[in-house]
Amino acid sequence: MSYDKELVAAKKAASLSARLCQKVQKALLQSDVQSKSDKSPVTVADYGSQALVSFVLQRELPSETFSLVAEEDSGDLCTNEGQEILERITKLVNDTLASDGSYGVSTLSTEDVLKAIDSGKSEGGSHGRHWVLDPIDGTKGFLRGDQYAIALGLLEEGKVVLGALACPNLPLSSIGSANQSPLHGEIGCLFFAEVGTGTYMQPLNGASAVKVQVSAIDNPEEASFFESYEAAHSMHDLSSSIAKKLGVKAPPVRIDSQAKYGALARGDGTIYLRFPRKGYREKIWDHAAGYIVVTEAGGVATDAAGNPLDFSKGRYLDLDTGIIVTNPKLMPSLLKAVRESLDEKGSSL
Numbered sequence: 001m002s003y004d005k006e007l008v009a010a011k012k013a014a015s016l017s018a019r020l021c022q023k024v025q026k027a028l029l030q031s032d033v034q035s036k037s038d039k040s041p042v043t044v045a046d047y048g049s050q051a052l053v054s055f056v057l058q059r060e061l062p063s064e065t066f067s068l069v070a071e072e073d074s075g076d077l078c079t080n081e082g083q084e085i086l087e088r089i090t091k092l093v094n095d096t097l098a099s100d101g102s103y104g105v106s107t108l109s110t111e112d113v114l115k116a117i118d119s120g121k122s123e124g125g126s127h128g129r130h131w132v133l134d135p136i137d138g139t140k141g142f143l144r145g146d147q148y149a150i151a152l153g154l155l156e157e158g159k160v161v162l163g164a165l166a167c168p169n170l171p172l173s174s175i176g177s178a179n180q181s182p183l184h185g186e187i188g189c190l191f192f193a194e195v196g197t198g199t200y201m202q203p204l205n206g207a208s209a210v211k212v213q214v215s216a217i218d219n220p221e222e223a224s225f226f227e228s229y230e231a232a233h234s235m236h237d238l239s240s241s242i243a244k245k246l247g248v249k250a251p252p253v254r255i256d257s258q259a260k261y262g263a264l265a266r267g268d269g270t271i272y273l274r275f276p277r278k279g280y281r282e283k284i285w286d287h288a289a290g291y292i293v294v295t296e297a298g299g300v301a302t303d304a305a306g307n308p309l310d311f312s313k314g315r316y317l318d319l320d321t322g323i324i325v326t327n328p329k330l331m332p333s334l335l336k337a338v339r340e341s342l343d344e345k346g347s348s349l
């Protein structure tokens, strides 16, 4: 089955959302120190991005039944304090739509925006089609002025069949080495993938796409790895023990969001390690788009026990311990190192 029509819609939705987020991040970074610790700009961007993606998908694919599993909901906007923020979101969405121009004079009301946000309440599951959206993945990176992503995937019968991953701050050139400055060169990448047809990357400004592939490195000594910037999201001590066992020499590259999956898909590094603390439940929108982008580029993503990631169980991923991603050649030795490190950690508790 081809998802070409859906892919066009997904790319358009993710790119327009990236435009909205860039505008907010720019304003956020230009504002004074005091308002940098104010979380409201990021809230505006999260909601605005979700409303925009929901609106664009429904406009582009009017004949399909629409189901969206997305991170945000309008609960906090429906209070008195939320009213002002809702008006700001609505203006932001309308300004972004107007700058694109393809939806005529359509102007959304605050009610339309609430409805668009709340269409993201679907539970997903193993039957039918469900869009999966993280309107801003890497909120903390977004606030810092670092990496973040707009991550949109499509599930069909519980499998990810398509993904569009916009990374507005990711350089077009490799970020493989930890000491490379991201300030150089053009930034803003859109990764996209359709099941069975590979992964492509294009500049967010619209120039033509190139096919990308994961790294072919099979000697762990030459490999480098990505992990979360935030130590609270993934245990850095555990990944460093795994890397040591494998013989990885390069220091980890720490960046926020699913930009890690994009960077891995184009071979900037060879391994992605994610080990949340016990009790944390991974959500499908934190991985769906990144998963297809990296697997269609030839990568493999499993949980720490080597089981494939299962997106068919609803809003959460049900998995053992953590997520590991690499190329097929390195996976067996990576799994072995993960098992050994987890055993050691277990026995030291």
Ligand SMILES: Nc1ncnc2c1ncn2[C@@H]1O[C@H](COP(=O)(O)O)[C@@H](OP(=O)(O)O)[C@H]1O
Pocket (backbone or CB within 6 Å): 071, 134, 136, 137, 138, 139, 140, 227, 228, 229, 230, 232, 233, 234, 255, 256, 257, 258, 276, 277, 280, 283, 286
């Ligand atoms: N304690 C925790 N452990 C693991 N992941 C967490 C976490 N707290 C938040 N997250 C998730 O980590 C995501 C960011 O991933 P990364 O660490 O790769 O940048 C967040 O997405 P949002 O920023 O969309 O909320 C959030 O869902």
Ligand SMILES: [Mg+2]
Pocket (backbone or CB within 6 Å): 134, 136, 137, 138, 285, 286
């Ligand atoms: Mg997220």
Ligand SMILES: [Mg+2]
Pocket (backbone or CB within 6 Å): 071, 134, 135, 136, 137, 138, 139
């Ligand atoms: Mg998010």
Ligand SMILES: [Mg+2]
Pocket (backbone or CB within 6 Å): 071, 139
């Ligand atoms: Mg969040």
